[in-house]
Amino acid sequence: MTNKQQPILLLPTNEDTTGPYFPTYFSDESYEDLTQIHSGVIAGPTGQHIILRGSVLDRNGKLANGVLLEFWQANAKGIYRNPSSENHPDLDPWFDGYGRLRSTTGEYTYRTILPGASKDRAPNITVTIFSDGINRIVTQIFFANQKANEIDPLLKTLSDQDRKRLTAKYEGPSPDGADVYKLDIIMAGDNETPFFDDFLS
Amino acid sequence: MTRIGRQLSIGKTDNTSDQRTPRKRLRLIPTDVRESFVPVIPAKAVQRQNEWDLTRIAQNRPRAEGSPIEVKGTVRNENGTLLRGALIEIWNANHYGRYRHVEDHSGLKLDENFFGIGRVITDEYGNYRFWTISPGAYLARPDIGRWRPKHIHLSISCGSSRLITQMYFPNEPNNASDPMAVLMGDSFDRNLGKPYETIIPEVDRGYDFDIVVGGKNAIFFE
Ligand SMILES: [Fe+2]
Numbered sequence: 001m002t003n004k005q006q007p008i009l010l011l012p013t014n015e016d017t018t019g020p021y022f023p024t025y026f027s028d029e030s031y032e033d034l035t036q037i038h039s040g041v042i043a044g045p046t047g048q049h050i051i052l053r054g055s056v057l058d059r060n061g062k063l064a065n066g067v068l069l070e071f072w073q074a075n076a077k078g079i080y081r082n083p084s085s086e087n088h089p090d091l092d093p094w095f096d097g098y099g100r101l102r103s104t105t106g107e108y109t110y111r112t113i114l115p116g117a118s119k120d121r122a123p124n125i126t127v128t129i130f131s132d133g134i135n136r137i138v139t140q141i142f143f144a145n146q147k148a149n150e151i152d153p154l155l156k157t158l159s160d161q162d163r164k165r166l167t168a169k170y171e172g173p174s175p176d177g178a179d180v181y182k183l184d185i186i187m188a189g190d191n192e193t194p195f196f197d198d199f200l201s
Numbered sequence: 202m203t204r205i206g207r208q209l210s211i212g213k214t215d216n217t218s219d220q221r222t223p224r225k226r227l228r229l230i231p232t233d234v235r236e237s238f239v240p241v242i243p244a245k246a247v248q249r250q251n252e253w254d255l256t257r258i259a260q261n262r263p264r265a266e267g268s269p270i271e272v273k274g275t276v277r278n279e280n281g282t283l284l285r286g287a288l289i290e291i292w293n294a295n296h297y298g299r300y301r302h303v304e305d306h307s308g309l310k311l312d313e314n315f316f317g318i319g320r321v322i323t324d325e326y327g328n329y330r331f332w333t334i335s336p337g338a339y340l341a342r343p344d345i346g347r348w349r350p351k352h353i354h355l356s357i358s359c360g361s362s363r364l365i366t367q368m369y370f371p372n373e374p375n376n377a378s379d380p381m382a383v384l385m386g387d388s389f390d391r392n393l394g395k396p397y398e399t400i401i402p403e404v405d406r407g408y409d410f411d412i413v414v415g416g417k418n419a420i421f422f423e
Contacts, residue, residue: 012416021302058220072240096243133217197206197227
């Protein structure tokens with residue numbers, strides 16, 4: 001990644017499974033719907049509202065109950081709120097881009113805005129899955145009918161089939177005007193979703 | 202040297218691990234898209250009053266059953282940078298090995314004075330401290346008699362540093378057969394709390410647990 005190799009000083013604590021009982025007590029609605037800051041406040045990010053939904057499935061096609069999903073994306077103009085964009089004029093004051101939800105059943109519904117295309121990327125949302133039985137696994141979800149999908153540098157590294165496994169299907173608008181996209185994530189097995197390594201490489 | 206993604210291992214005797222562990226080797230993230238994979242968690246952590254003390258459900262309430270313990274330590278990344286204002290979400294089973302989670306159907310005894318869920322935030326030196334009840338071990342696989350050793354779940358969020366882990370207790374008979382502990386190998390030691398005697402009358406014993414976020418949890422932004 002970078003040429004300056006930082007010396008590793010400390011040995012990391014091992015990741016461990018989240019177990020089946022991540023407390024729903026820690027749930028925060030403002031992390032499950034990024035389109036509004038709070039229902040009683042006139043404030044929200046710029047962009048097309050979307051609903052991303054689907055199922056997280058295990059090797060036997062069964063719902064992976066109790067998964068904790070974390071989402072990360074750029075704002076409508078394609079800018080991530082991270083330390084390298086600190087003073088960027090296109091940051092949206094009402095959008096951080098981080099979301100989190102725990103799904104009791106394994107089905108998920110996440111409300112956000114359609115991310116903009118960042119640099120040469122196609123619009124995408126990074127999804128981290130924490131669950132019982134595994135340490136975290138990570139992937140990126142793309143959206144059907146986006147021209148930039150054809151030139152995305154990550155999608156280009158994948159087979160046609162794997163690209164399909166990461167592309168959410170458009171299901172039409174919801175009654176309140178959000179575009180609904182659906183993608184099932186398959187944790188293991190024949191139709192497995194491609195997951196990416198978290199090494200700094 | 203060509204680097205390739207990891208092939209994840211399946212925890213032995215762990216059915217969920219068998220059902221949920223990807224079988225394909227992980228794909229390496231192309232260098233030029235690496236940054237897009239690193240969430241930066243907004244600093245808006247909350248905690249309610251007294252959540253650092255899991256031994257009571259609220260201040261001035263009776264103590265939960267079992268042995269009250271203190272857990273403390275620092276949170277750093279592997280470069281040694283102290284993580285200030287890090288949110289630590291904590292959950293552990295009660296003295297009898299039961300969680301107050303609606304999905305815990307074990308039927309083990311609940312303790313009316315134990316909630317088992319709390320949050321703390323690290324101070325300006327990256328320090329944290331909480332009290333809880335020493336958790337009971339619980340039978341994870343009744344069919345083969347495998348127990349989950351005593352453990353405390355910890356979830357750490359601080360900017361681009363993210364870790365979900367468990368603290369274990371030294372010399373517990375079930376440590377050796379725990380599927381995830383087995384996968385950790387020798388580095389399991391890093392997930393052990395180090396006991397210390399404490400003069401605080403409110404707790405029986407203390408455990409030092411210094412947390413280092415790193416390894417496969419890449420540090421991208423300091
Ligand atoms: Fe547990």
